[in-house]
Amino acid sequence: MEEFDYEEVVKGTDSFSPSNLIGRGSHGSVYKASLRSNNGRLTSVAVKKLSHAHEETSKKLSNEISLLSSLSPHPHVVKLLGSTSQRHGHCHLPLLVMEFMPNGSLHELLHKSPDSPPSWPTRFRVALQVARALESLHSSEPPIIHRDVKSTNILFDSEWDSKLIDFGLAVSGDGSPSPAGTIGYLDPAYTCPSKLSTKNDIFSFGVLTLEILSGRKAIDVSKEPSSIIDWATSLVKKQQTRSICDSRVSLPVNLEGNFRQLLHIAMRCLSPNESSRPCARELVVELERLRPVKETRIPSWMSPLRSIIFSRQRRKFAEECRRPCTTDVVGVDFARGKLSLREVLADITLEENKGITRFK
Structure with a gap:
């Protein structure tokens, strides 16, 4: 687990700007931050900061850091990247640095x-x-x-x-x-x-x-x-x-x-x-044991159509159309019928103002 520099965290969150606030937990607020990793690259991370600076919430966040650091990495448990601390009076308040989860809850x-x-x-x-x-x-x-x-x-x-x-x-x-x-x-x-x-x-x-x-x-x-x-x-x-x-x-x-x-x-x-x-x-x-269903990908040649047709569409969820078929992931079964171009296009959208392509 990496120990991050507090001043770098402050800079990466633009001094914990409300514009970087991405969520609130049981005892803290979570901010998006851009921090440099060990290889020098800027990486998007999530920083959890105490909502209230008092002993009880500080213990909870310290407990969270301790529990997450004790776990073996797991693909479906958020990854703890490291921590830092903020001086507050005579004590240091912990901050937790986690992997950034860009696609909401x-x-x-x-x-x-x-x-x-x-x-x-x-x-x-x-x-x-x-x-x-x-x-x-x-x-x-x-x-x-x-x-x-x-x-x-x-x-x-x-x-x-x-x-x-x-x-x-x-x-x-x-x-x-x-x-x-x-x-x-x-x-x-x-x-x-x-x-x-x-x-x-x-x-x-x-x-x-x-x-x-x-x-x-x-x-x-x-x-x-x-x-x-x-x-x-x-x-x-x-x-x-x-x-x-x-x-x-x-x-x-x-x-x-x-x-x-x-x-x-x-x-x-x-x-x-x-x-x-x-x-x-x-x-x-x-x-x-549930009935497995195959998944498929959207062809790359359809990329230009995404921005032209669906720039005003709502946010959509689309793992099934992007992920290759695996043996343990439930997906979509296209084996029994053909999928028309219109049906495929109906599952594609471009999130406004962010240029992020998502699929249904």
């Missing part, structure tokens, strides 16, 4: 782009990647419990792979802190320190999975019932599971089995009986 993808929801293969892939992140944490010695698994804490890197972030509330399994988390995702069984276990994260994963399947927020006071758990449970009891499916995007017939299986996994995760919930390893195994 799962929450934004599901809820802030109503006209361009993610495809079903993308949703299945994200669920698998989050499960793999939890498996990595829970298999540590002692286990690391995130305690704040939610859609705003799932970010996408430059390759549109999802990564779990914000370890501000995370603890090692041998700790016994007071219960903490986010309402809507918080395990109701986690009522006292002695109830802390990896199954708390599994419950939150169940809520997240319902959110992925339905496109509905974990808590939405504009709806009745406001809780996604109560809403989905009622539909399952009435055998109206198809109503849970996000109606903004059609579900292909060949993926209906994946939908039903993922819904079944979500409901198991939400079981009031903690012993009935699967462990993270079981989640990974079951999600890897």
Whole structure:
């Protein structure tokens, strides 16, 4: 882990300018910064700075640095690049430097782009990647419990792979802190320190999975019932599971089995009986068994058409059209039919004012 110079971090964030603010965590604000790496190149990074300079939040950020630095690198857990510290009175306040995640959060993808929801293969892939992140944490010695698994804490890197972030509330399994988390995702069984276990994260994963399947927020006071758990449970009891499916995007017939299986996994995760919930390893195994679908790339010759046709289009998510086919990533199956030029173009957009090409 690299030790960064504080003054360089200040310069890289333009003195923590609001224009570089990219998010807020459980105890800090995150800024985009341009810092020089060991090879001398300017690199975009994310810098987490305490929202309030006091002892309690300082301990949380120090704890986050300690936990992340103890983890082996994992493709679906945010990478800690290093740290620095800011002098504040007689003490030094830590700052965390992480890899920059340029493509926003799962929450934004599901809820802030109503006209361009993610495809079903993308949703299945994200669920698998989050499960793999939890498996990595829970298999540590002692286990690391995130305690704040939610859609705003799932970010996408430059390759549109999802990564779990914000370890501000995370603890090692041998700790016994007071219960903490986010309402809507918080395990109701986690009522006292002695109830802390990896199954708390599994419950939150169940809520997240319902959110992925339905496109509905974990808590939405504009709806009745406001809780996604109560809403989905009622539909399952009435055998109206198809109503849970996000109606903004059609579900292909060949993926209906994946939908039903993922819904079944979500409901198991939400079981009031903690012993009935699967462990993270079981989640990974079951999600890897979902029907695989191939992925393809957009041909390079189509690049000029992107800027001409879609400069005014909205932001879209598009891992399936960029990633080559792999054996463990869920994608899109084009094997059974031809894709017209018009259909391909409909999945391409150019984000306004940034010149960043993204795909649906």
